[in-house]
Amino acid sequence: MNELQKLYERIIQRVNINLRELNFDTEPYSTGIIQPQQMDKFYAFYGITTGHPLNLVFENSGLAGSYFLGKCRISNSLLYKSDIRGDELKRKGDLFKYQNFAIDLNDDESIDIRTSALAKTLVHNHSHDPETPEVFFIRDTLAMDYANIHGSPTDGAFLGPFATVDLTTVQDSVIGTYSYIQAGEISHMRIDPGTIWVNAPDQFNFYYRHDPDLLKKYATVTPGERPRGMIFDFIEEREEAFQRLFDAVNVDVIESVPKTASLDRYAVVLPKTTIADNVLISQRAYLEDSYIGKGSNAQENCYIIHSKLEGYNVTAHGAKIIESDLERDVFVGFNSFLLGKEGARLHVGQGCIVMPHTIVDIDEPLHIPKDHLVWGIIRNNADLEKNSISFDALKAEKTAFNKGNLHFEGNGYLFVKAFKDRIDHILDANGAFFDGANNTGHAQRNQNLSLNTIQPFQFGAMKGLYPNITIEL
Structure with a gap:
């Protein structure tokens, strides 16, 4: 077994450990999300501008077809056709305001992705969490096709296809297919497919759930199978x-x-x-x-x-x-x-x-x-x-x-x-x-953005992984 396959299995194990209290097994859902035999066939690319701090660190990771902009560290992770967009990361000296707090940043904020597998996932914006204002972290997380992680640190999470977490810190939780969550912070929760939940404590709470039978026509996934539905067909065409x-x-x-x-x-x-x-x-x-x-x-x-x-x-x-x-x-x-x-x-x-x-x-x-x-x-x-x-x-x-x-x-x-x-x-x-x-x-x-590419190993036990590399100004 090559190193890329070992890494994938290790990631699935780490996610499952985090979700053990929910009795949720991610392994059946991981089938075909990231195909190790395809990871050497795509290059990764990154953007350079004069306006974004450039400090990219890749360690023991696969990055096939993924895009990076801004300050990122990727360690022991697999990313497949994902966008890691850091053009709104907070900067050293900024004041991050949260409720009655004004937090002075000592360093540029960075995106830190560890022991995670993200397939066709968008990661964007800065961390909304006042406890980690300088690090937007994604740890022990498996995200399926077309999920969005938007300003939402995750530590032990599974995101089904088309799931979105928006300005929400997620810990040890499962977000179902086509669900959208903007709730500040959730922990040890299992969100049903098709849930739309926007919650601001003491202000408002919007809660809606799609009819499961109607939603299946558009987006659904069965353990052990690839996602399907009209929206997937639309994209694939x-x-x-x-x-x-x-x-x-x-x-x-x-x-x-x-x-x-x-x-x-x-x-x-x-x-x-x-x-x-x-x-x-x-x-x-x-x-x-x-x-x-x-x-x-x-x-x-x-x-x-x-x-x-x-x-x-x-x-x-x-x-x-x-x-x-x-x-x-x-x-x-x-x-x-x-x-x-x-x-x-x-x-x-x-x-x-x-x-x-x-x-x-x-x-x-x-x-x-x-x-x-x-x-x-x-x-x-x-x-x-x-x-x-x-x-x-x-x-x-x-x-x-x-x-x-x-x-x-x-x-x-x-x-x-x-x-x-x-x-x-x-x-x-x-x-x-x-x-x-x-x-x-x-x-x-x-308009002043330039793009550069990096390639994975094409041979041997490391095939499909990228060499450890640091790119900085």
């Missing part, structure tokens, strides 16, 4: 377009991209796509026959096809928008799947918030009025009525209400404000408000 980007040393430059916008080298842009000023298109985004209006962004693993985004739209990590028209200031959350069709387009009104992990799958035209929150699985107007609420009605809620499978407690005004504030932060960080001199963000800074 377009995989070849990305493969061409990774096979080519040089790609054609798209001259029509404005100087204030940024298009990543590893994004797919197909004909009849227009990109306006201050737009950010991240790696592994897929655009086809679409209009991306001023200040908008398409984050990692996003798909925007036959659609129009009027401007200042946020398409969060993994979201998919097909045959849809979005007015200004629409937020589409993590891993959402908006599936309009030719002759049955989806229209989303100005200022709407599409909750993370929402599915819209329609066969007739559907219009979502402006300033509405939507969630769940929506197939027609009756579903929309059950799975949406106007901001005015939500802001008026001060105690609790139930609507369909949604249970909401707390202050609706604070819930809407928290989301709107975060959307403004995302737009600002991405350079949406750049005026030619002020308010630069990723859309402007990433």
Whole structure:
């Protein structure tokens, strides 16, 4: 048995040890996630800019097809086609504010991934945890296809396919398929598939769970088998377009991209796509026959096809928008799947918030009025009525209400404000408000990004692993 296979088995054992109290065995789910025989066939790559501290340390790890930006240490881990994006890590001398604390950072924050296996996983943003403000750690964690670890330190965790942990410290917990958790901190919990949970203690609690039978059509996994469902099929049908980007040393430059916008080298842009000023298109985004209006962004693993985004739209990590028209200031959350069709387009009104992990799958035209929150699985107007609420009605809620499978407690005004504030932060960080001199963000800074590749061992017991290597300025 070669060293890469031994490392994989050691990682699975470490994750299982952490999850023993939940009586959860990750080994059946690990089948085929990372295929050791494929790990030597892909190079890894990293970005260099003048604005991000560069200190990459790789030790006894496999990195096939993965991307790194910012300060990272990867030790005894396997990463397969994962994005480790550290462009918003905190910097030495920053004040990290948490509740009534202002924490002075003594060093640049780093991402530290140890004894973990991440497959097609996005890691982004800085640690929200005040106890570890200078280290964003991922330890003893197994994450399946298209999971998101966003500002969420994890220590002993399993993330099913399309699972998202967002601004949540996770300890010894299982996050089910297509679940989204933003709850500050969870420990020794088993989250059922299709759970959408946003909790801010003493302010609000949003809890929804997809109907398990309906969710299976879109995303599901059975122990010992690979994940399946409509969303997986949708991605796999377009995989070849990305493969061409990774096979080519040089790609054609798209001259029509404005100087204030940024298009990543590893994004797919197909004909009849227009990109306006201050737009950010991240790696592994897929655009086809679409209009991306001023200040908008398409984050990692996003798909925007036959659609129009009027401007200042946020398409969060993994979201998919097909045959849809979005007015200004629409937020589409993590891993959402908006599936309009030719002759049955989806229209989303100005200022709407599409909750993370929402599915819209329609066969007739559907219009979502402006300033509405939507969630769940929506197939027609009756579903929309059950799975949406106007901001005015939500802001008026001060105690609790139930609507369909949604249970909401707390202050609706604070819930809407928290989301709107975060959307403004995302737009600002991405350079949406750049005026030619002020308010630069990723859309402007990433224009100066250069990419470099590193290769694994191609022979012997170390085949598929990368040599121990340190890359720093």
